[in-house]
Amino acid sequence: MRNLPVFLLAALVLMMGVSSAQASDKLYLYTENFPPYNMSATGRAFEHNGSNIDGLCTEMVKAILNNTDLDYVIKLRNWDYGYNRALSKRNHGIFCTTYTESRAPRFKWVGPLTRNLWTIFAPAGTDLQIDRLEDAKGLRFGGYRNDVMTEYLLERGYEVSALDSDDLNPKRLELGQIDLWIADRLAGPYFASQQNVEGLDPVYSFNDTELFLAINLDTPDATVEKLNAGLRKVHETGMFEAIETKYGL
Incomplete structure (x- = not known):
């Protein structure tokens, strides 16, 4: 050199x-x-x-x-x-x-790229009726960490069992480990099908974001x-x- x-x-x-x-x-x-x-x-x-x-x-x-x-x-x-x-x-x-x-x-922001609709899913065959979010008080939600829907519920005093990712929540809902699952209206059925979970009931939707x-x-x-x-x-x-x-x- x-x-x-x-x-x-x-x-x-x-x-x-x-x-x-x-x-x-x-x-x-x-x-x-x-x-x-x-x-x-x-x-x-x-x-x-x-x-x-x-x-x-x-x-x-x-x-x-x-x-x-x-x-x-x-x-x-x-x-x-x-x-x-x-x-x-x-x-x-x-x-x-x-x-x-x-x-x-x-952050700095690029978008919007698209929209999603927050949805509460209940187990297949449920007779649960939710007409407003407050009707779910006292029930245990499944969610995941740093997710905006999970944060929204926690900030308002709802009980949320949060994992590192959303993958297992449909199966947890089917097995009765959680009462409800909060997810996106479009994405929820995809996650459920990946876990061979069918028939989850979208009982309430809110916050088109x-x-x-x-x-x-x-x-x-x-x-x-x-x-x-x-x-x-x-x-x-x-x-x-x-x-x-x-x-x-």
């Missing part, structure tokens, strides 16, 4: 600097198994390769990224892991995330603007409507 001409040394240093800058600008995006919004295409609990991750929100995020010059990685983990990475690390994000007033100052890509606060504004500009192009080309239609919305 000491015998290299000065101009070659300078070129090497410059190349190393460019490579380092490119690596630091890469986006690391996380999602969870939450069909049909996000899911492993191979049936695995975790995915390291974005090509093996599918679903409504995933297709929407990929379409947005394809309309930018951003380098990115998409990984599938459990929600709690991805959410905390997005909270704490620059250029990290998580989707699809429900936008709420309490979450608003924690918007879902976003949430980006760490230390991520440059220019990056977030590129993503939102990419979303506008997805709308303009008709791709947004086509993706929602594909998934029955």
Whole structure:
């Protein structure tokens, strides 16, 4: 190295600097198994390769990224892991995330990507009738950690047995380990079918909410603007409507 001409040394240093800058600008995006919004295409609990991750929100995020010059990685983990990475690390994000007033100052936002409808499911054959959320007071819900629906119930004094992910809650409901399960109206039946649980009864729906890509606060504004500009192009080309239609919305 000491015998290299000065101009070659300078070129090497410059190349190393460019490579380092490119690596630091890469986006690391996380999602969870939450069909049909996000899911492993191979049936695995975790995915390291974005090509093996599918679903409504995933297709929407990929379409947005394809309309930018951003380098990115998409990984599938459990929600709690991805959410905390997005909270704490620059250029990290998580989707699809429900936008709420309490979450608003924690992230920068890209979206909305789509909507969901919060739904309370009861066991098959139930005679339970819920006309308002307060009718479920005293019953034990199944939920999962750092999920907005779980947080909503806990903040209002409802009893929630929360796991690291939502996968096992349909089976817990069927076995009587919980009285009710709060989930998305579209996603709930997908989760249940994966656990070979059939006939769960959607007894009450509320809070039609918007879902976003949430980006760490230390991520440059220019990056977030590129993503939102990419979303506008997805709308303009008709791709947004086509993706929602594909998934029955």
